[in-house]
Amino acid sequence: MPRTLLNIETADGTCPASVFTPGRGRGPWPAILFFMDGLGVRPALWEMGQRLADQGYVVLLPDLYYRHGPYPPRNAAQVAVDAEQRAEVLSWLNALDRDQKLTDGAALVAALSARADVAGERYGAVGYFMGGNVALTVAGAMPGRFAAVASFHGGDLATDDPGSPHNRVGSIGGRIYVASATDDTHFSIDQRARLEQALADAGADYRIETFEGVRHGFPIPDLTTYDAEGAERHWARVSSLFGEAFEPNGAGGP
Numbered sequence: 001m002p003r004t005l006l007n008i009e010t011a012d013g014t015c016p017a018s019v020f021t022p023g024r025g026r027g028p029w030p031a032i033l034f035f036m037d038g039l040g041v042r043p044a045l046w047e048m049g050q051r052l053a054d055q056g057y058v059v060l061l062p063d064l065y066y067r068h069g070p071y072p073p074r075n076a077a078q079v080a081v082d083a084e085q086r087a088e089v090l091s092w093l094n095a096l097d098r099d100q101k102l103t104d105g106a107a108l109v110a111a112l113s114a115r116a117d118v119a120g121e122r123y124g125a126v127g128y129f130m131g132g133n134v135a136l137t138v139a140g141a142m143p144g145r146f147a148a149v150a151s152f153h154g155g156d157l158a159t160d161d162p163g164s165p166h167n168r169v170g171s172i173g174g175r176i177y178v179a180s181a182t183d184d185t186h187f188s189i190d191q192r193a194r195l196e197q198a199l200a201d202a203g204a205d206y207r208i209e210t211f212e213g214v215r216h217g218f219p220i221p222d223l224t225t226y227d228a229e230g231a232e233r234h235w236a237r238v239s240s241l242f243g244e245a246f247e248p249n250g251a252g253g254p
Helices: 043-053 076-081 083-095 098-113 130-140 189-201 228-245
Strands: 004-010 013-020 031-035 058-062 123-128 146-152 175-181 206-211
Touching: 004 098, 013 043, 013 098, 031 043, 031 098, 031 130, 043 058, 058 098, 076 083, 098 130, 123 130, 123 228, 130 146, 130 175, 146 228, 175 189, 175 228, 189 206, 206 228
Parallel strands: 031 058, 031 123, 123 146, 146 175, 175 206
Antiparallel strands: 004 013, 013 058
């Protein structure tokens, strides 16, 4: 199925989003929020969204940079060598604060709830880099709403900031999976220990894993750090996490 476009009204304006559904069947299907990385929405993420949808889900990919207006898809290789483009990416990434993540999250969940092709009232969430932070932040603020949440090479998951996701992960109430790359400066050893302690203290159903031998950004095919073998391992984790969470009579069942 081709992606379809959906405009979602939020507290700050209109957030354009891409919707992906399985290539066969009529649904309804469980739904998953797919949160982008720092480069923004672009064809590589559309490909990933469709691959996830083809496993049996409605996938919603919002453009979290909508507050800055329309922008052309960024080329990762160009951003890597262009200081001006890198500065813009970082400024947009850093401008997305916790309050914005939460108001956006509420609007996205409402949009899923209104869809006839979505099964059940508990959803999944997956995010990459910035999106991993957003996934855990949104799920932590909506107790019991998410059956499973995944963060891949997520950044700033357990910091001294009062809005750090680790402070509220105990409220999620679903399966939690966190994966990092080797020596990822965005998720230090100290951050991992702090996040793991918060999850253990809450009695959460969680797994934290380091993908050895890969670099930050490894699952995303248009990044210069893409690793094909690591990306396939990532897809295996995604399939397992959401497959178990949404199996009949499971945690995410209707």
